Amino acid sequence: MATQNGAAQNTVSDWLASAHPTPEAAHREWNAAGIALIPTGRVFDAVRLPAAIVHRVVGSALPELVRARLGNGAVIHDAYEPGRWYYALVRPGTCAQHDAYRLDGGTWLGIPEAGRTTRPGAYWIRPPRHREDFYPEDGITELIRRSGEGPTRPRTLPELDTIEQSCRALFDDNGPDPSPQHAAAATTQARNHLTTLLPVTQEAATQLPLDHTTQARLARALAEAYRQLEADSSSLNLARQHAHAKRLARCCLDQVRVLRELEGCGWPGGLGAP
Structure with missing residues (x-):
């Protein structure tokens, strides 16, 4: 073969x-x-x-x-x-x-x-x-x-506050030590958040001018997000799997930060506008 x-x-x-x-x-x-x-x-x-x-x-x-x-x-x-x-x-x-x-x-x-x-x-x-x-x-x-059927971008933003709060919780050093179940659940949750954010940030990358001040950071955020999504964490030990969940969460936080910045400057015509 x-x-x-x-x-x-x-x-x-x-x-x-x-x-x-x-x-x-x-x-x-x-x-x-x-x-x-x-x-x-x-x-x-x-x-x-x-x-x-x-x-x-x-x-x-x-x-x-x-x-x-x-x-x-x-x-x-x-x-x-x-x-x-x-x-x-x-x-x-x-x-x-x-x-x-x-x-x-x-x-x-x-x-x-x-x-x-x-x-x-x-x-x-x-x-x-x-x-x-x-x-x-x-x-x-x-x-x-x-x-030509439907909007040129997602009509509404994901729940950025919810995603941010969930991802920041992974960096709380005062919480209990992660169990295997917690690490697996945290990885799945972070991946789900990232796949929710990606269509919106990807759309921004296609519509912003190449010389836009945010374009380079957006490109880096997307490249890192895909790199982490493509990483296989199935065989990692507990510490490494938890670290991978944190890397996924950090990708989410980077994209939340960029989307809020774009929303604040009215990109394009206001994110989430009908």
Whole structure:
């Protein structure tokens, strides 16, 4: 099975590299950095979708849920700017009716190596399974159509006071020593709080200008949140599991702080506005 998977990846890699004027150069870039700059327009075109569209349609900003709900076809998530863009590979010459989203032919796009399915950096949220595994044109049309249904951001903020109080309680050194059950419950609770906050902070990352004073801190907060969510705490001993719960809680507090700052400056039009 491993040999078959490796052969399939090699086939996909050769197909992607064939779009490069010098395919060997694409393979060298993948070997060196995991990303290769490859031009669109010949072997594949690409449609660039703002994360706000994708997350609104699939109902989540969490990578595992986006991956499960996007459907078939190759899609890249550019995580250098957390949550900002998704790139769907489409058959050359299609999606002409979506020129506002389609990259011009000859645009050099960062293409992850075939097996790169996690951060950091650009990765395949939906990796190509075979040659010409294009995202369907009607799927692009449906995504864009459905993006116009409903608000452009969550209508209400989570209960920030409740989340903050719960997370700060984990740092109370005057409480009893944590039991295994308490550490497990604290980890689950902190994870739940973080997954509640993420869609809102992710939405902020897609809408704030790149030069906004909060953008850099927001990007760092999102990157750390995903790093902690992806950490496996199932095999940690009691002390380490409790420490992991505290790291998750700290991520929550960082995001609560940023959301309150944005709400105070009226981002955008007032968080929680109907």
